[in-house]
Amino acid sequence: xxxxxxxxxxxxxxxxxxxxxxxxxxxxxxxxxxxxxxxxxxxxxxxxxxxxxxxxxxxxxxxxxxxxxxxxxxxxxxxxxxxxxxxxxxxxxxxxxxxxxxxxxxxxxxxxxxxxxxxxxxxxxxxxxxxxxxxxxxxxxxxxxxxxxxxxxxxxxxxxxxxxxxxxxxxxxxxxxxxxxxxxxxxxxxxxxxxxxxxxxxxxxxxxxxxxxxxxxxxxxxxxxxxxxxxxxxxxxxxxxxxxxxxxxxxxxxxx
Amino acid sequence: xxxxxxxxxxxxxxxxxxxxxxxxxxxxxxxxxxxxxxxxxxxxxxxxxxxxxxxxxxxxxxxxxxxxxxxxxxxxxxxxxxxxxxxxxxxxxxxxxxxxxxxxxxxxxxxxxxxxxxxxxxxxxxxxxxxxxxxxxxxxxxxxxxxxxxxxxxxxxxxxxxxxxxxxxxxxxxxxxxxxxxxxxxxxxxxxxxxxxxxxxxxxxxxxxxxxxxxxxxxxxxxxxxxxxxxxxxxxxxxxxxxxxxxxxxxxxxxxxxxxxxxxxxxxxxxxxxxxxxxxxxxxxxxxxxxxxxxxxxxxxxxxxxxxxxxxxxxxxxxxxxxxxxxxxxxxxxxxxxxxxxxx
Amino acid sequence: xxxxxxxxxxxxxxxxxxxxxxxxxxxxxxxxxxxxxxxxxxxxxxxxxxxxxxxxxxxxxxxxxxxxxxxxxxxxxxxxxxxxxxxxxxxxxxxxxxxxxxxxxxxxxxxxxxxxxxxxxxxxxxxxxxxxxxxxxxxxxxxxxxxxxxxxxxxxxxxxxxxxxxxxxxxxxxxxxxxxxxxxxxxxxxxxxxxxxxxxxxxxxxxxxxxxxxxxxxxxxxxxxxxxxxxxxxxxxxxxxxxxxxxxxxxxxxxxxxxxxxxxxxxxxxxxxxxxxxxxxxxxxxxxxxxxxxxxxxxxxxxx
Numbered sequence: 001x002x003x004x005x006x007x008x009x010x011x012x013x014x015x016x017x018x019x020x021x022x023x024x025x026x027x028x029x030x031x032x033x034x035x036x037x038x039x040x041x042x043x044x045x046x047x048x049x050x051x052x053x054x055x056x057x058x059x060x061x062x063x064x065x066x067x068x069x070x071x072x073x074x075x076x077x078x079x080x081x082x083x084x085x086x087x088x089x090x091x092x093x094x095x096x097x098x099x100x101x102x103x104x105x106x107x108x109x110x111x112x113x114x115x116x117x118x119x120x121x122x123x124x125x126x127x128x129x130x131x132x133x134x135x136x137x138x139x140x141x142x143x144x145x146x147x148x149x150x151x152x153x154x155x156x157x158x159x160x161x162x163x164x165x166x167x168x169x170x171x172x173x174x175x176x177x178x179x180x181x182x183x184x185x186x187x188x189x190x191x192x193x194x195x196x197x198x199x200x201x202x203x204x205x206x207x208x209x210x211x212x213x214x215x216x217x218x219x220x221x222x223x224x225x226x227x228x229x230x231x232x233x234x235x236x237x238x239x240x241x242x243x244x245x246x247x248x249x250x251x252x253x254x255x256x
Numbered sequence: 257x258x259x260x261x262x263x264x265x266x267x268x269x270x271x272x273x274x275x276x277x278x279x280x281x282x283x284x285x286x287x288x289x290x291x292x293x294x295x296x297x298x299x300x301x302x303x304x305x306x307x308x309x310x311x312x313x314x315x316x317x318x319x320x321x322x323x324x325x326x327x328x329x330x331x332x333x334x335x336x337x338x339x340x341x342x343x344x345x346x347x348x349x350x351x352x353x354x355x356x357x358x359x360x361x362x363x364x365x366x367x368x369x370x371x372x373x374x375x376x377x378x379x380x381x382x383x384x385x386x387x388x389x390x391x392x393x394x395x396x397x398x399x400x401x402x403x404x405x406x407x408x409x410x411x412x413x414x415x416x417x418x419x420x421x422x423x424x425x426x427x428x429x430x431x432x433x434x435x436x437x438x439x440x441x442x443x444x445x446x447x448x449x450x451x452x453x454x455x456x457x458x459x460x461x462x463x464x465x466x467x468x469x470x471x472x473x474x475x476x477x478x479x480x481x482x483x484x485x486x487x488x489x490x491x492x493x494x495x496x497x498x499x500x501x502x503x504x505x506x507x508x509x510x511x512x513x514x515x516x517x518x519x520x521x522x523x524x525x526x527x528x529x530x531x532x533x534x535x536x537x538x539x540x541x542x543x544x545x546x547x548x549x550x551x552x553x554x555x556x557x558x559x560x561x562x563x564x565x566x567x568x569x570x571x572x573x574x575x576x577x578x579x580x581x582x583x584x585x586x587x588x589x590x591x592x593x594x595x596x597x598x599x600x
Numbered sequence: 601x602x603x604x605x606x607x608x609x610x611x612x613x614x615x616x617x618x619x620x621x622x623x624x625x626x627x628x629x630x631x632x633x634x635x636x637x638x639x640x641x642x643x644x645x646x647x648x649x650x651x652x653x654x655x656x657x658x659x660x661x662x663x664x665x666x667x668x669x670x671x672x673x674x675x676x677x678x679x680x681x682x683x684x685x686x687x688x689x690x691x692x693x694x695x696x697x698x699x700x701x702x703x704x705x706x707x708x709x710x711x712x713x714x715x716x717x718x719x720x721x722x723x724x725x726x727x728x729x730x731x732x733x734x735x736x737x738x739x740x741x742x743x744x745x746x747x748x749x750x751x752x753x754x755x756x757x758x759x760x761x762x763x764x765x766x767x768x769x770x771x772x773x774x775x776x777x778x779x780x781x782x783x784x785x786x787x788x789x790x791x792x793x794x795x796x797x798x799x800x801x802x803x804x805x806x807x808x809x810x811x812x813x814x815x816x817x818x819x820x821x822x823x824x825x826x827x828x829x830x831x832x833x834x835x836x837x838x839x840x841x842x843x844x845x846x847x848x849x850x851x852x853x854x855x856x857x858x859x860x861x862x863x864x865x866x867x868x869x870x871x872x873x874x875x876x877x878x879x880x881x882x883x884x885x886x887x888x889x890x891x892x893x894x895x896x897x898x899x900x901x902x903x904x
Contacts, residue, residue: 051468077470085468091461093525093573094454101598102458105451106470112479115452116443119600131451132598151574171470326708373890380637380708381889384840388882391837395882399875509833513716520709550724556716563710564688 002065004029004175004206005050010059012045019045021230022059027175027208032201034217034238035210037227038250043210044086046227047179050208051083052076064174078107082173084164086180092153096144097135099152099163103170104134138170141200158189162196175206182213194220218242226250283434292427300426304498306538307437308491313518313534314444314527315487320516321525321573322448323480324460326383329390330515333485335397335507336363337492342410342502343403351417356436356493363489366393368482375477390512397504409503412496433494440487445527447483449580449588450599456480457525510552517559523569526576533570604747609866615754617862619820622761624839624846624854625768626812630805631843635785637708640681640715641813641839642832648674648814649821649831650722656737663737667818674814675807682806685710687799722829730826738825753823760819764812765855771808781805785849834878841885847895857896 003026012020020042027033037043048054049061052073061068068076077083082103091099108131110118118124139145142162147155152163161181168176178197182190190213198220201207211217217224218238226234226241228250234241241247291299312334319327337359344350344358374385397404404410416423416432423432447453455476458466463473496502514537522533537558541551562569571579581588588599623645630638651673652666661669689706739753772778780801783791792798820835821827839854842861846853861884865877888896 053464053468073464073467074470074472077468083468085465089462089465091458091465093461094457095574095577097598098454098457101451101454102466102471103469105455106466109470109472110451110455112447112452112483115447115450118450119446125600128451128598128600132600135598149578167469374886377889377893381844381893383708384844385886385889387837388885392879392882395876395879399873510716513712516709517713553717553720553724556713556720560685560710560713560717563706563713567706 003027003062004031004064005208006060006062007046007050008060008062010046010049010061011057012042012049012054013057018230020049020227023227023230023232025225025232025235027206029174029206030204031206032197032220032222033208034221034224035208035227036212036214036217036224039212040229041227042230043227044179045230047083047177047210051081051177074106077171080172080174081177082168082171082175083177084161084168084179084181086183088157088160088164090152090155090160090163090167092151094152095148096150096152096155096163097139097148100138100144100166100170101131101135103138103167104131107171108134134170134172138166141169142166142196157184161185161193165196169200173205175208176200177208177210179210180212181209182211182216190216280438283438284431288427288430288434291430295426297426300430302539302542303430304433304494306535307433308494308498309515309518309534309538310531311437311440311491311494312488312515313522313530314441315484315491316515316519317522317525317527317530318444318448318456318487319480319484321519321523321527321530322453322460323456323477325477325481326380326386327481327484328383328387328509328512328516329393330386330484330488331507331509331511332390332393333363333367333488334492334495334511334515335502335504336366336393336485337489338496338502338507339397339404339410339492340489341493341496342412345412345414345496346410351414351420352423352432352493352497353417353419355497356490359493359496360486360489363492364482364486367485368478371478371481375474375481387509387512390509394504394508397507404504407504409501409505412500412502414497415500416497429498433498436490436494440490441527441531444487445580447480448527449577460525514555517555521558521562521569523566523572523576525573526569526571528576528579529569529571529573536570606867606870607748609870610863611748611750611754613863613866614859615750615757615862616866617859618754618757618761619816619823620835620838620842620862621855621858622757622764622816622819623813623835624842624858625761625764625851626809626816627836627839628843628846628849628851628854629768629812630809631840631848635849636686636802637711638681638686639708639712639836640685640718641809642836643715643718644674644677644681644810644813644832645817645820645835646722646827646829646832647677647718648817649827650726650817650829651814652818652821653726653731653733653827656734660734663822666737666822667815670814670818671811674811674817677814678806678808678810679803681711681714681810682803685714686802686806690802719829719832726829728829730828733821733825733827735825737822739819739822740825751823753819757819757823760815761855764815765851768808768812768851777801777804837885838881841881841888844885845888845892845896847897850895850897853895853897 005027007023007025010020010023011018023046035043035046045054049056052068052071052075056069063076063079063081066079068079091102108127110127110131114124114127118128136145139148142165144159144162144166152160155163181193185193194216197207197209209217209221221238223236224238224241225232226247233246233250234244287303291303312330316327316330319325340359340362341355344355370389374382377385398406416429423429455466455471458469458471459473459476467473518533518537519530521536522529522531537555541554544551544554627641630636630641648670651670655661655666655669686707689710739756740751743750743752772782780796781804783796784798784801788798817832838861842858843854845857861881864884865880868880869877
């Protein structure tokens with residue numbers, strides 16, 4: 001069986017810095033995987049390699065059996081990889097509804113002809129309705145329907161996080177990567193987020209969590225990948241990772 | 257809160273056509289009646305000029321307001337449209353029915369070719385590239401004397417007509433301009449108030465992020481640049497046939513800035529704002545004709561003050577979107593679930 | 601042996617390039633080093649020229665006094681420009697607002713608006729047609745060097761441009777104020793945190809850059825003998841092209857590219873009529889933007 005996401009010998013070098021060094025990893029359909037590592041371990045770079053934001057120096061990344069090396073982020077996104085950003089990047093001057101609709105229209109494109117004449121053709125109306133339906137479903141999933149008309153810039157921090165997730169959900173991704181979703185949240189909010197992520201996973205979505213917050217990752221992920229200095233040093237279920245000497249030395253040893 | 261949704265679900269069907277109907281009545285009924293009442297050629301000229309600039313401003317709104325691409329060479333595409341119409345008329349003897357769409361197409365084609373290499377440039381570099389392209393086109397109009405007659409300009413021998421039927425009277429000219437402009441503005445409205453428009457807005461807000469959502473940013477930028485040039489070209493054809501004479505001076509850099517000022521004053525991203533801005537910056541200086549030379553200073557001053565005091569413009573994007581959805585939302589609907597709304 | 605005609609064209613091109621360089625130095629200081637988009641620099645240039653014109657027609661002072669008058673007007677114009685068009689839109693409170701596109705674009709538009717007001721006001725005051733300067737002030741006495749004919753102005757402009765370049769490099773690298781300017785250009789927020797008065801530094805930069813712009817304006821007026829309200833537009837574009845080609849923040853780079861541009865234009869007039877020569881600058885700009893986004897000499901600072 002092929003993996004949903006298959007990273008083979010991926011390397012990325014920035015000048016003299018080997019940010020990601022010969023990493024081989026995979027994610028299977030339906031998994032909830034955590035990606036952890038100390039600061040500067042190459043988590044974000046690996047993430048960017050998987051979403052097409054950074055080209056590989058060597059190795060391959062395949063998604064659903066297709067090599068995505070050299071693809072643009074929007075092509076990767078249309079294959080079914082949804083992502084959020086570490087430092088909240090909602091579209092501030094657009095309403096909550098319009099924000100989320102971008103995720104839907106990104107994967108269900110509407111061209112100028114569709115905008116102009118779509119209302120007069122069956123296919124065009126169906127496309128617009130599908131976009132609208134996806135948008136509302138995503139808003140419902142994160143519980144923001146009542147704020148649909150509000151400007152995104154007016155939302156409090158926590159809700160903007162959920163808005164960003166809703167925008168990614170509106171893409172109907174096969175694989176969702178969340179970049180440090182717990183950053184800036186307090187304990188109560190983090191617990192609520194953990195429950196929310198588990199619920200999404202329960203609905204059959206494959207998720208990767210790139211996180212700094214050990215508690216969150218250990219609590220909900222089925223499998224954890226650990227990076228240190230650009231290399232994968234461990235890969236396994238949380239209780240094994242917790243006892244892994246390499247991890248303790250590289251990560252917990254430094255951190256605690 | 258989202259008050260407009262509540263209002264929307266109450267206002268089903270009929271009443272939403274009230275405002276567009278009133279606007280149509282104004283443009284096609286009251287205004288021409290008033291013009292006919294005064295029966296002064298000068299007023300017709302002003303009305304036509306204002307309408308043409310409404311179209312230019314609306315097309316600029318699409319590229320600069322919605323998609324966030326600062327365009328400093330828009331007047332050149334307006335000029336390309338005007339020259340296409342004038343040359344097709346004088347060299348091939350074609351009439352308005354043919355030159356109108358062709359002017360738009362030629363301007364759009366040129367914009368497409370220009371956009372191919374420049375569309376990857378970001379923010380200020382794109383702005384300066386459009387400035388340079390606008391100036392290059394202007395230099396062509398000015399210096400390719402064999403083809404464009406250079407600074408002497410071209411006399412456009414044919415007025416408005418429809419499939420050979422002359423529309424030569426003042427009122428007929430007004431109606432021709434008004435119908436074309438209103439159709440184009442409605443089209444621009446549909447483009448900017450749709451999911452397509454939302455995708456364009458997302459590029460303006462954060463193009464990297466839009467890219468991660470699957471939005472084909474470069475392609476969309478090309479499309480919107482080309483479309484806006486098409487509408488500018490159509491405006492050029494209207495201008496050429498209306499005045500009967502064009503020269504490079506009508507399409508220089510300061511015209512691009514005037515159109516930009518209209519969009520900025522009205523509110524970047526707001527189509528009603530762009531229309532108000534165009535009317536303001538055409539009609540106000542005409543109304544203040546007594547001031548003579550101060551007209552152009554006015555453009556600069558109005559632009560400066562509006563950036564300083566009204567950074568969102570006279571009718572900012574957010575309020576404009578609500579207004580459009582509530583009052584003019586031909587394509588904005590409720591799905592019957594109560595809160596379920598979306599474009600169609 | 602090179603055809604003397606081409607030597608003459610080369611000389612004309614170099615002197616043309618020097619005039620662009622004169623404009624490009626102040627322009628690059630404000631635009632490139634300070635990283636603000638200033639569309640009104642061309643109008644500073646025009647103001648400098650008109651200040652000279654007014655001085656000459658009012659009191660007919662010696663030429664050095666004319667230049668100092670223009671410098672004073674340039675300083676004042678730079679100060680007012682910064683206060684009017686840039687200060688209201690600048691907030692150093694946080695990283696986000698500093699980098700926001702909205703901020704940059706509003707100063708771009710506000711400086712554009714100020715430039716329109718200045719140009720049109722000058723047109724109302726002085727009329728839009730060319731005004732000529734008195735003949736005995738002009739700096740175009742021919743000088744013959746071998747087969748090539750130059751004018752005195754070429755040497756003066758070369759001298760002034762060289763002095764500006766050296767003075768500016770000295771200011772930027774050897775003085776406290778230069779250090780402050782570089783610090784603010786590098787990281788405004790950081791500069792503020794270490795106690796640099798960012799506001800004053802930015803004003804100083806504007807004043808210095810605008811004085812150079814005004815000096816360029818009056819020298820050009822004396823060189824060509826004609827002054828008109830729209831005279832700043834084309835040199836402004838040329839300076840911009842030179843700056844982009846030079847890699848944005850490099851003043852010497854901008855000067856070298858200004859010379860390249862001048863020579864290319866004068867050579868182009870050999871093949872096409874002079875009306876087309878502006879095309880060269882625009883073409884250079886587009887080609888540079890597309891093929892050398894880091895400028896002709898590489899290394900540009902990371903900037904979106």
